[in-house]
Amino acid sequence: MSQNILQLRDLEKIYPNGTHALKKLTLDIREGEFLVVIGLSGSGKSTLLRCLNRLIEPSGGSILFAGRDVTFLKGSELREYRRQIGMIFQQFNLIRRRSVLYNVLSGALGTMPVWQSILGRFPEELQQEAMRSLEIVGLKDKPLIRADALSGGQQQRVAIARSLMQKPRILLADEPVASLDPATSHSVMQYLERINKEFGTTIICNLHFLSLVRRYATRVVALKGGELVFEGNPHDIDEAWFKRIYGEDAIEVQID
Amino acid sequence: MxxxxxxxxxxxxxxxxxxxxxxxxxxxxxxxxxxxxxxxxxxxxxxxxxxxxxxxxxxxxxxxxxxxxxxxxxxxxxxxxxxxxxxxxxxxxxxxxxxxxxxxxxxxSLIDLFSGDRLQRAGQLFGSLFTPEFSIAGQAASAMVETIYLSLMATLLALPITFVLGFLSARNLMKQNNTTFVVYNLVRIATNFTRSIEPLIWAIIFSVWVGIGPFAGMLALMVHTIASLAKLYSEQIENIDPGPMEAIEATGASPLQVVWFAVVPQIVIPFLSFTIYRWDINVRMATIIGLVGGGGIGDLLMQYQGLGRWNEVGLIVLLIAAVVWLMDYISAKVREAIQ
Structure with a gap:
């Protein structure tokens, strides 16, 4: 099988307020897989994703990226590492008052000298590349529209285009469809699937709906109280597993 | 108990x-x-x-x-x-x-307020004020123009300094490490102290320093503008949506790029709105600052008041009221338009 792109060893996160969000988490993530992380709100899914690109500092354990320890990277080395990992968010996190193109271009900031980016001088190649990214997500006719004038699903696609500017080896998706309606959810998930299949980008995605998990994931892990409680094939999550992950009173909700 | x-x-x-x-x-x-x-x-x-x-x-x-x-x-x-x-x-x-x-x-003393001859004196004064002397209109207008421009200058010169100080005194940006947090506290202490001194007192200080005139008034307004706007700016920065910052940080951007691309677009409009409002306040304050030698219309008011020429004072008061009302109206309209 393919290689492990990320190896987590005994990863720990304890917040200053005492919340123990991740407990001795050990997990291998294979290059090119579509990994979905499930679990209740507060189970540590978001913390896990943000530890992977070090938006949140782990309290213990280690993260290996392509065999290299990235747990303690600092400054330009950390930024160099983050450039290889794209990220999209539940609330899209676009710069709302700026154009779609401006938002997509901001994904390339890590590759530009600071002064050049602040003067707004994005090289011609980057602009063309931004247009290609927009084409991939089906928005090439909207580069000059203000980001907040788009619908939720379109905004999430702009966010995907922004992350494509990094030519990422891994794409982290934190609840990417939780603010969207069912039809739009599938559209966004299909773009992620396409990026996964066409560019071989590893996807690590937090999701709530099991129907989406079964449809898109190549592998599933479940977190409960910061611990890994399930790891395997999405179709192996039966009634019993569901109740173990989500609690006895949980009822599965379908999204079509 | x-x-x-x-x-x-x-x-x-x-x-x-x-x-x-x-x-x-x-x-x-x-x-x-x-x-x-x-x-x-x-x-x-x-x-x-x-x-x-x-x-x-x-x-x-x-x-x-x-x-x-x-x-x-x-x-x-x-x-x-x-x-x-x-x-x-x-x-x-x-x-x-x-x-x-x-x-x-x-x-x-109710006697001082309402006794016959006192009331008569007040009546004369109000009578003069309400029959303004229009022959000094030209002189008053040029003094008013001086006031408007000196308050504009104070606002503009304060702007770049305030912009930087606003970021340095925003808790969410400066809490990241100990060095920046020390800077944050120093800037906070300095601006809080400066702000607690009224512009009138700054005008007295500067009129001794650089001499009586519009320059002293401008400096007084500038110092107070820096201190009060820096607080408004930093509060605005503290209230931004942190999501875009997280997104830009995740792309591997440097801290300066994060501020420029994720913070600045969120605050430009409110900053502009605060600044216009501040100019409006400065025009109002400039008339008061003139009273202690800060130049402009306030200076003229003090001169005629000293001579007891109340009809002239009446015209000046009328002019101040008109300009303050107009500035208030325009700044409200402009702030509404850019929202």
């Missing part, structure tokens, strides 16, 4: 000493001498101050020990019954003594 911890008993005692000394001074010097005897009390010398202090402390110890003191009442530490009633009486007596003292110290 709320709590009988030694700490609150001590705090109650400190209050009792304050009440004791305060009552000794106000009851003797103001109520007894000024109100009842209508005479000037003796000059407050050191030995006399010690006498008041001793009476107050003795009173405090006595009442505190009896558990009938006002301080104990405030902390809920009195014994119900006559002791509690005594403490309540002390509290209202202190309240009444305070109101009477304020009245006496302010030299409130």
């Amino acid at each position: 709320a709590s009988t911890s030694p700490r609150s008993v001590f705090q109650a005692f400190v209050l009792d000493v304050f009440f004791g000394v305060y009552l000794a001074i106000t009851l003797h010097r103001i109520i007894w001498h000024r109100v009842l005897l209508n005479s000037e009390p003796n000059e407050l010398t050191m030995p006399l101050a010690i006498v008041y202090g001793s009476i107050g402390v003795v009173l405090a110890i006595l009442l505190h020990a009896m558990k009938a003191s006002p301080g104990r009442k405030i902390f809920g530490l009195t014994i119900p019954g006559w002791r509690d009633a005594l403490a309540v009486h002390m509290l209202w007596i202190a309240g009444v003594a305070t109101v009477v003292t304020s009245w006496v110290v302010t030299k409130v």
Whole structure:
């Protein structure tokens, strides 16, 4: 099988307020897989994703990226590492008052000298590349529209285009469809699937709906109280597993 | 009884000493001498101050020990019954003594306000004010223009400094490490201190420093503008949506790029709106600052007031009111338009 792109060893996160969000988490993530992380709100899914690109500092354990320890990277080395990992968010996190193109271009900031980016001088190649990214997500006719004038699903696609500017080896998706309606959810998930299949980008995605998990994931892990409680094939999550992950009173909700 | 911890008993005692000394001074010097005897009390010398202090402390110890003191009442530490009633009486007596003292110290006089010849004088004054002298309109207008431009200059010169200080005093940006947090605290202390000094006092300082005139007034307004706008700016930065910052940080951007691309777009409009509002405030303040030698229309007002030419003063007041109203209206419209 393919290689492990990320190896987590005994990863720990304890917040200053005492919340123990991740407990001795050990997990291998294979290059090119579509990994979905499930679990209740507060189970540590978001913390896990943000530890992977070090938006949140782990309290213990280690993260290996392509065999290299990235747990303690600092400054330009950390930024160099983050450039290889794209990220999209539940609330899209676009710069709302700026154009779609401006938002997509901001994904390339890590590759530009600071002064050049602040003067707004994005090289011609980057602009063309931004247009290609927009084409991939089906928005090439909207580069000059203000980001907040788009619908939720379109905004999430702009966010995907922004992350494509990094030519990422891994794409982290934190609840990417939780603010969207069912039809739009599938559209966004299909773009992620396409990026996964066409560019071989590893996807690590937090999701709530099991129907989406079964449809898109190549592998599933479940977190409960910061611990890994399930790891395997999405179709192996039966009634019993569901109740173990989500609690006895949980009822599965379908999204079509 | 709320709590009988030694700490609150001590705090109650400190209050009792304050009440004791305060009552000794106000009851003797103001109520007894000024109100009842209508005479000037003796000059407050050191030995006399010690006498008041001793009476107050003795009173405090006595009442505190009896558990009938006002301080104990405030902390809920009195014994119900006559002791509690005594403490309540002390509290209202202190309240009444305070109101009477304020009245006496302010030299409130209804006779001065409403006696016949005083009213006549006021009538003449208002009459002059309401028949403005239009022959000085040109002079007044050019002084007004000076005021508007000097307040614009103060606002513009303050802008770049405030912009930088706003970021340096935003908690969410500066809390990241110890060095930046020290800078944050230093900037906060400096701007808080500067802001607590009124522009009028800054104008006095600068009119001594650079001489009387519009330059001194401009500097005074600039300093106060920097201090107050920096606070508004930093509050705006603290209230931004952190999502875009997280997204830009995740792309591998440097901290400066994060600020420029994720923070600045969110704050440009509110900053602009605050700045226009501040110019409006500065025009208003500039008229006052002129009174102490800050140039512009306030200067002119003081000159005519000194000569007792109230018709001219009337015109100037009219002009100030018109310009302030107009600035207020325009700045509200502009701020509405850019939202």
